[in-house]
Structure formats: structure tokens, C-alpha cells
Amino acid sequence: MEGRRYLLVCRNIDCRGRGSDELMAAIKKGLDERGVEDIEVKEYMCFGACHEAPNIVLHPSRHWYAAVKPGDVKAILDHLCGGPAVERLMNKIDPTHREFIFQLLDAGLF
Amino acid sequence: MDTILFPARQSTAKESLAAYRGRGGYEALSAIVDAQAPARVIEEVQAAGLRGRGGAAFPTGTKLELTAKAQAEQKFVVANGGEDEPGSFKDRILMEHHPHLILEGVTLCALAVGATKGYLYVNRTYAAAQASLAAAMQEAAGKAYLGRGILGSAFSFELELFRAPTPYVAGEDTAALEVLEGKDPVPREKPPYPVQAGLFGKPTLVSNIETMANIPRIVLRGAAWFRGFGTAQSPGTMIFCLGEEVRRPGAYELPLGTPLRQLIDGCGGGLRDGKAIKAILPGGPSTAFLPATCLDTPLDHQAMRDAGSILGCGVMELIPVGRCMLEEALKHAGFFAAESCGACPACRMETSTFQTLLRQIKEGKGTPMLLDQFDKVAAFNRGKGRCSLIAMAAAPVLSAVRHFRGDFEHHLAHGTCPPG
Numbered sequence: 001m002e003g004r005r006y007l008l009v010c011r012n013i014d015c016r017g018r019g020s021d022e023l024m025a026a027i028k029k030g031l032d033e034r035g036v037e038d039i040e041v042k043e044y045m046c047f048g049a050c051h052e053a054p055n056i057v058l059h060p061s062r063h064w065y066a067a068v069k070p071g072d073v074k075a076i077l078d079h080l081c082g083g084p085a086v087e088r089l090m091n092k093i094d095p096t097h098r099e100f101i102f103q104l105l106d107a108g109l110f
Numbered sequence: 111m112d113t114i115l116f117p118a119r120q121s122t123a124k125e126s127l128a129a130y131r132g133r134g135g136y137e138a139l140s141a142i143v144d145a146q147a148p149a150r151v152i153e154e155v156q157a158a159g160l161r162g163r164g165g166a167a168f169p170t171g172t173k174l175e176l177t178a179k180a181q182a183e184q185k186f187v188v189a190n191g192g193e194d195e196p197g198s199f200k201d202r203i204l205m206e207h208h209p210h211l212i213l214e215g216v217t218l219c220a221l222a223v224g225a226t227k228g229y230l231y232v233n234r235t236y237a238a239a240q241a242s243l244a245a246a247m248q249e250a251a252g253k254a255y256l257g258r259g260i261l262g263s264a265f266s267f268e269l270e271l272f273r274a275p276t277p278y279v280a281g282e283d284t285a286a287l288e289v290l291e292g293k294d295p296v297p298r299e300k301p302p303y304p305v306q307a308g309l310f311g312k313p314t315l316v317s318n319i320e321t322m323a324n325i326p327r328i329v330l331r332g333a334a335w336f337r338g339f340g341t342a343q344s345p346g347t348m349i350f351c352l353g354e355e356v357r358r359p360g361a362y363e364l365p366l367g368t369p370l371r372q373l374i375d376g377c378g379g380g381l382r383d384g385k386a387i388k389a390i391l392p393g394g395p396s397t398a399f400l401p402a403t404c405l406d407t408p409l410d411h412q413a414m415r416d417a418g419s420i421l422g423c424g425v426m427e428l429i430p431v432g433r434c435m436l437e438e439a440l441k442h443a444g445f446f447a448a449e450s451c452g453a454c455p456a457c458r459m460e461t462s463t464f465q466t467l468l469r470q471i472k473e474g475k476g477t478p479m480l481l482d483q484f485d486k487v488a489a490f491n492r493g494k495g496r497c498s499l500i501a502m503a504a505a506p507v508l509s510a511v512r513h514f515r516g517d518f519e520h521h522l523a524h525g526t527c528p529p530g
Contacts, residue, residue, distance in 0.1 A: 012455050012458055012459060013452065013455050013458065014455055045458075045459065045462040045463055045466060046455065046458060046459035046462065046463065047459075048455075048456065048459050048490060048491070050455045097490075100486055100490055103479075103483070103486070104463075104483055104486070104487070106479070107476060107477060107479035107480045107482070107483050108470065108475065108476035108477055108479070108480060109463070109466060109467055109470065109476070109480060109483060
């Protein structure tokens with residue numbers, strides 16, 4: 001859908017083990033409370049970056065938030081509502097790896 | 111036709127001890143015990159150039175030698191009859207019909223590596239094979255081919271029949287060791303390899319049933335005789351399984367190097383419905399599809415590799431013209447996604463991504479860019495994980511996209527299979 005934004009939460013072993021389910025629920029709740037409707041929060045099979053779990057990727061804006069903690073949810077919500085990107089969670093993943101995943105998403109795999 | 115494993119006159123009945131002895135059965139064991147020359151087993155197998163028949167084609171002589179050289183007060187031998195590859199039944203046929211051939215092979219292996227205890231790791235659904243082996247074990251023990259003081263020597267070998275679970279990974283050698291230790295079938299990190307630290311941390315020879323069945327014949331008749339079958343690089347024979355898609359399904363033992371077409375048409379009688387072949391999966395679900403242009407490829411390790419696939423465990427799947435290769439790829443992707451044990455994140459990532467990609471393409475959801483993602487996903491995960499399931503899952507999917515791209519493009523454009 002044109003203009004639609006996606007927040008994709010990795011649900012493979014390591015990400016779930018480090019709280020991706022809880023993060024996803026907290027982000028969904030926060031978006032509801034703020035009345036944001038143009039973002040779809042979806043689980044993703046895997047971004048292959050277990051070493052920096054849990055991982056969240058914004059599509060199509062190509063923001064990759066790694067090693068996200070519950071305390072980061074507010075900053076992520078702020079970003080989704082027009083605030084600045086959360087720099088401290090970015091650039092933790094190798095650029096080639098990021099590009100591989102971004103291309104998968106651009107190709108429509110999500 | 112001359113064979114190594116099956117007797118000249120094949121029957122579907124269990125080969126009795128007398129019949130097996132009638133074709134030289136237990137003479138190899140007797141000769142090795144009499145001469146007190148267990149090293150000769152390894153020498154002959156090395157000279158014969160036997161390679162594993164379970165799928166990986168590892169040189170058996172090397173495995174025997176490494177286990178023999180390992181220093182330990184106890185060693186084990188495991189005959190792997192897990193046979194979890196869908197469509198494969200060659201090990202079942204060997205165990206059911208020729209149990210003494212297996213027992214002599216396992217015992218010779220134990221003698222060669224210095225193991226005093228062994229396990230027959232047999233697929234739990236193979237009731238007839240278990241019964242046949244159990245009866246043969248009693249007969250063999252009664253004749254001192256097995257047990258304490260084999261044939262009056264100081265050599266003892268205790269063999270146990272184990273009913274193996276059936277998940278796909280349970281047939282992987284280190285997963286089998288986990289199961290024998292009473293744990294879940296999850297592959298181990300390697301190294302150490304089983305020959306170094308296997309069952310209960312002791313050096314262990316894990317070998318496929320068909321591989322072990324070759325050993326009494328090699329020791330009895332000699333490496334030169336064995337090399338009279340097959341090619342210089344792929345000596346011996348291999349048992350190939352043909353399924354219900356051909357007119358004469360069965361397990362056929364053929365010299366390596368036999369053209370694929372001879373197996374399919376000569377032995378199998380061609381496809382049952384008379385249709386032409388579109389694709390061949392030559393070695394089980396973990397191998398790469400070949401197009402019909404490869405029908406004259408010799409069934410040997412190098413020729414198959416050159417053609418872009420492998421012999422695997424020799425179970426053939428034949429796809430008739432008119433079948434959609436996206437559906438075939440999806441079937442195999444689904445199999446590996448379900449059979450991935452989940453221990454390694456990369457394996458889950460690859461298998462689930464393949465499945466999702468294929469489902470989207472099937473529905474016609476997405477752009478042709480999706481077709482270029484398979485190779486990238488496989489490259490990203492290559493070499494990761496504890497076992498080879500990651501490589502196995504990639505082979506049928508990548509080859510289907512490579513050789514039959516038109517079927518995938520049709521799905522993307524129309525959301526349906528191409529017209530037959």
C-alpha cells in the first residue's frame with residue numbers, strides 16, 4: 001500500500017529470547033495510545049543478526065534498530081511520530097548485512 | 111548383472127545364514143580373526159576407495175583409520191540405519207533381507223577400529239528390519255560370529271539394536287549419537303568429530319548401513335575385485351531407489367558410472383504414465399534438481415557434481431513434464447522448514463525465508479526482484495550452523511529457480527502454475 005510504513009520485529013530464537021515479543025506488544029500499545037494508524041507492526045521471520053538481538057527494522061525508511069531494550073520503546077515511538085531517528089540503536093549491524101535485508105524487504109518479502 | 115551387495119539371484123525373503131555363508135558370508139571375518147590382522151580391513155577398504163553411501167560420500171577407509179588411531183580405552187561403532195531421507199528404502203531392504211551382511215560388516219568395522227561395543231541404529235518404523243536383524247544377531251551369536259570370544263579369539267564385540275526416532279536430523283551422525291546417549295536428536299558442534307569424541311565422548315565410527323555392507327565383500331574378494339565395478343574415481347556399486355512414479359519401482363544396485371537413463375528406463379521402465387521427464391532430483395530431497403538434458407549423466411560422484419548435483423543417498427525423484435517446479439521447490443522448502451531442529455538461528459532464518467519467498471511468488475505477490483533473493487539468502491547462511499541442513503535446504507530450491515525460472519515468472523505474473 002502506497003505510503004504505508006512497516007515496523008518489523010524479528011521473531012527468531014535469539015530475538016524472542018531477549019524480549020522481542022514484549023517489545024512488539026509495547027510498541028503496538030504505544031502506537032494505539034498515540035493514535036498512529038499508518039504503521040503496521042508485523043513480526044518478521046529473521047533478520048539474521050542474532051548477535052545484536054532483539055532487532056527491529058523500519059520499512060521502507062531503512063532504519064535498523066538493534067539490541068533494543070524496553071527503555072528504548074519511547075524513543076522509537078517518538079521517531080515514528082516525527083521525532084529524530086534513535087541514533088544509539090543504529091549502525092550496529094554490518095552495512096553489507098543491512099543492505100541484504102533491506103533488499104529482501106524492497107523486493108517485497110515481508 | 112554382477113553385484114557386490116545383493117546376491118546374484120535376488121529374492122524378497124530374508125537371506126538365511128546358510129545362504130549367506132553359501133556366498134562367502136563370514137569368511138572375511140574368519141580370515142581376519144584367524145590372521146589376527148584387523149589392520150587389513152582398513153588397508154583393503156582404503157585400496158578399494160569405498161566412499162560413504164549415506165549421502166556425504168566421505169572416504170570410508172579414512173574414517174576407519176582415524177577411529178583406529180584414536181587412543182582410548184573404549185571405542186564404539188554405530189551402523190546408521192536411520193534412513194530418514196523421504197523415498198529412501200535401500201538400507202531397509204539390506205537390513206530386512208540381508209541382515210548377516212550387515213552384522214559381518216559392523217563386526218569387521220569394530221575389529222578394525224578396536225571397538226568392543228556397537229549399535230545398530232535402526233529407524234523405529236522398520237519393524238521387519240528390526241526383527242530380521244534381531245533374529246540374525248541370535249544366529250550369529252550362536253555361531254560365535256558375535257559376542258564374547260568371536261570365533262574362539264580374544265576379540266569380543268557386543269552389539270545392540272536401537273530403535274531410532276524419525277525426525278530428519280535424527281539420521282545426522284552426531285544427532286544419532288545424542289539419541290543413543292538418551293538426548294534429543296540435535297546435531298553437535300564439530301569439531302570434535304565422532305572419530306575423535308563420539309558416543310559418551312569416546313572415539314566412534316558412525317557409518318551408513320549400505321557402506322558397512324560393502325566391507326565384508328571388499329575384505330573377502332579384495333580391493334581389485336571391488337574396483338572392477340564402477341569408475342576409477344567412484345569405484346563399486348550403489349543402490350538406487352526408484353519410487354512409484356516409474357513402472358518398476360525398487361532398489362537397484364548398479365555399478366557407479368551407469369548412465370542415469372539406464373537406471374530410469376532400463377531398470378525402472380520409465381515413468382508410469384508414459385510422460386517425458388522434466389527434472390530429476392538424483393540423490394534425495396537435499397540434492398539439486400537436474401534438467402532433463404542431464405539424463406545421460408553417469409551416476410558417479412564427479413559426473414554428478416559437474417552436472418550441478420550430487421548422488422546423495424541414491425534416492426531418485428523424477429518430475430514429469432507438466433509439473434510446476436515452484437510447487438516442487440515449495441514442497442522441499444516446506445520439508446526442511448519443518449525438519450530444521452531449530453538449534454541454529456541461521457537454519458531457521460534460511461528455511462523459513464525460502465518458504466515465505468516461495469509462497470509469495472506462488473500467489474503472484476511481489477516483483478521479479480524476489481527471484482534474485484534466493485541466492486542471496488543462501489549465500490548469507492552458507493557455512494553456518496552445526497550440521498549441513500542449511501546447504502541441504504538450499505540445493506533443491508536454488509536449482510529449481512536456476513533451471514526452471516519460467517515457472518516462477520509465470521507464478522509472479524499470473525498467480526497460477528504455468529499451463530502443463
